[in-house]
Amino acid sequence: MPYQVVYAVDTLDTNPNIDLFDTFREAEDFASDEVRRRVDHIVEHSPFPVSAKDRALTEEQEYVLVKIEEVE
Numbered sequence: 001m002p003y004q005v006v007y008a009v010d011t012l013d014t015n016p017n018i019d020l021f022d023t024f025r026e027a028e029d030f031a032s033d034e035v036r037r038r039v040d041h042i043v044e045h046s047p048f049p050v051s052a053k054d055r056a057l058t059e060e061q062e063y064v065l066v067k068i069e070e071v072e
Contacts, residue, residue, distance in 0.1 A: 003027040006067040007034060013065075020071065027068045035062045 005027050008016035021027040039059050043050045050058075 002071045004069050004071050005031050005034075006069065007031070008065045010065070016065075024068070031066045031068060035059060035066065038062050 003021050003024050003026075005019045005021065006016050007019075019027075019030060021030060039055065039062055042058055043055060
């Protein structure tokens with residue numbers, strides 16, 4: 001059964017990115033990699049030092065924007 005990962009830029013995004021995968025594992029790996037990539041980008045481009053706690057909060061905020069859905 002195919003799966004899709006819906007990844008919004010923010011909570012009001014009306015046109016989120018949608019990627020299709022053959023297995024749940026592939027979808028889950030993609031979502032994890034994308035969250036890690038986005039968090040790294042935010043941390044690297046922050047004008048202020050980012051603590052481990054801030055990084056964890058940012059990661060949590062990014063995971064809220066991801067949905068993995070089974071496609072019929």
